[in-house]
Amino acid sequence: MASTPSPSGAVSPLGATPPKPVSGPDWRNWAGNQRATATAVLRPSSVEELADAVRVAASGGHRIKAVGSGHSFTDIARTDDRRVELTNLAGPVRVDPERRLVTVPAGLEVCELNVLLARHGLAMPNLGDIDAQTIAGAISTGTHGTGAGYGCLSTFVTALTLVTGTGEVRHCSAENDPELFAAARVGLGALGIITEVTLRCVDAFxxxxxxxxxxxxxxxxxxxxxxxxxxxxxxxxxxxxxxxxxxxxxxxxxxxxxxxxxxxxxxxxxxxxxxxxxxxxxxxxxxxxxxxxxxxxxxxxxxxxxxxxxxxxxxxxxxxxxxxxxxxxxxxxxxxxxxxxxxxxxxxxxxxxxxxxxxxxxxxxxxxxxxxxxxxxxxxxxxxxxxxxxxxxxxxxxxxxxxxxxxHWGKLHYRDAGSLRPAYPRFDEFVAVRDRLDPSRVFANAYTERVLGA
Ligand SMILES: Cc1cc2nc3c(=O)[nH]c(=O)nc-3n(C[C@H](O)[C@H](O)[C@H](O)COP(=O)(O)OP(=O)(O)OC[C@H]3O[C@@H](n4cnc5c(N)ncnc54)[C@H](O)[C@@H]3O)c2cc1C
Missing domain, CATH: 3.40.462.10 (FAD-linked oxidases, C-terminal domain)
Structure with missing residues (x-):
């Protein structure tokens, strides 16, 4: 497995990408229809630091929410409590060219992923209309493109790692914890903070x-x-x-x-x-x-x-x-x-x-x-x-x-849990996984309470 080490001190696994601007407590989404002010903005530089932050928030009765690049129209990423940005959680990039598997930090933007894949002669099998989302943000809402032979971007995920609401670090794939895998690939940010994602890519085309x-x-x-x-x-x-x-x-x-x-x-x-x-x-x-x-x-x-x-x-x-x-x-x-x-x-x-x-x-x-x-x-x-x-x-x-x-979980709608349950045959199983992974609802916000229940 080839590996692209992070240059020391740089936050991006691409090395050449300039560091992201540091944001303050005020947050707004791309469309400008969602705004919030966080009590604290956390940028952990290791999974351990992130897990600690989740534990501290949960034990103090606080809430904590990871944001991507703010391209959802709904209030799904809004928090008035602690906001987590994964820009410092660079982590190594692992590329397995033979199996066309690429493991990347979850906060990487899709445009950065595309550059990285092109360098290795690989590509995502399908994409949506834009490339500004983070990988974790895109998969968490079921972001999709078009093509009868292709599911949403989450279907290209073969494994992921997340920090649960109790601060536990869990790794899942189809073989290892298939139930969590079925839930967490479109997790609405409600099951944990995703730190790393493995994607099944294809040869560049x-x-x-x-x-x-x-x-x-x-x-x-x-x-x-x-x-x-x-x-x-x-x-x-x-x-x-x-x-x-x-x-x-x-x-x-x-x-x-x-x-x-x-x-x-x-x-x-x-x-x-x-x-x-x-x-x-x-x-x-x-x-x-x-x-x-x-x-x-x-x-x-x-x-x-x-x-x-x-x-x-x-x-x-x-x-x-x-x-x-x-x-x-x-x-x-x-x-x-x-x-x-x-x-x-x-x-x-x-x-x-x-x-x-x-x-x-x-x-x-x-x-x-x-x-x-x-x-x-x-x-x-x-x-x-x-x-x-x-x-x-x-x-x-x-x-x-x-x-x-x-x-679409990231686009405006007015549905609540009662009305969504019949549309999703596995809705109650998802809620049961959420109960286990986030018993104190440290990842909840008004949106998850509306669409999943309190
Ligand atoms: C101009 C535009 C074009 C778009 N085109 C398409 C399209 O073609 N197809 C489509 O399906 N959608 C499209 N979208 C919607 C967009 O892809 C989704 O809303 C996507 O979720 C945005 O990703 P983000 O990184 O901005 O995440 P955010 O909006 O910041 O967050 C989305 C959710 O992901 C969660 N999240 C973020 N990071 C993590 C993490 N590390 N761990 C756990 N949860 C996390 C957040 O808590 C939140 O719940 C478009 C949106 C815009 C504004």
């Missing part, structure tokens, strides 16, 4: 991205073939139109059609961020302009094809701030759900400025994964930051709850 506008009806008519016929298929529906933008990413042998630097900047930075931000601001100021802007956007998007390193194709910068709700649904109900969503959007007293993102994942065996034992279609709805969203999100949630919808 190139993706060919194809993006094109299409009528929604044509895409729905062709849906099974589009899902099965592409490694990664998704589409965006533009409210007030019958148009979508289709995106497919497929593995190809050669990176022979890279996006020219200017086109990449123009599409992904200028159009997707700068122009889109301007359109959102205009729509927020003059809501009557939203439907024509949506129609123009749907028509203005052109087709493009390019190749690139997998993580660079999967992930793009997101600078326009928004609020979001996302639901995992049984795949068969997608057309009905989209039709109902049309009616919700048309009936709202305000306008919806963001396209609706539709993605697909494979079933998995993780107890609180949205994809637990079912083929999923994900529907993600958004609003520009500062624009009204609650009636929209609540109306959508009422619909999808009926169809067995499971809310």
């Amino acid at each position: 190139v993706l060919r991205a194809d993006e094109r506008p299409a009528p929604l009806a044509a895409v729905l008519a062709d849906l099974p073939d589009l899902i099965a016929g592409n490694d990664h298929f998704e589409f965006y529906w533009f409210p007030y139109t019958d148009r979508v933008q289709v995106k497919t990413n497929n593995r190809v042998p050669a990176d022979d059609r890279p996006l020219p630097r200017f086109r990449g900047w123009f599409d992904d930075e200028f159009l997707a961020n700068t122009v889109f931000a301007g359109a959102c601001r205009l729509g927020r100021a003059v809501p009557a302009l939203v439907p024509p802007i949506s129609a123009i956007s749907a028509r203005a998007l052109t087709a493009r094809t390019y190749t690139g390193r997998s993580d660079r194709v999967f992930c793009t910068p997101r600078r326009v701030r928004f609020t979001e709700m996302e639901y995992g649904l049984p795949r068969a109900v997608l057309p009905e759900a989209l039709a109902a969503l049309h009616r919700v959007v048309d009936g709202l007293p305000f306008k919806v400025q963001f396209p609706v993102e539709v993605r697909f994942t494979a079933p998995d065996d993780i107890w609180l994964s949205h994809g637990y034992q079912r083929e999923s279609a994900y529907l993600a709805i958004h609003q520009y930051v500062g624009a009204p969203y609650e009636p929209y999100f609540r109306a959508f949630e009422r619909l999808v709850t009926e169809w067995g919808g499971r809310p």
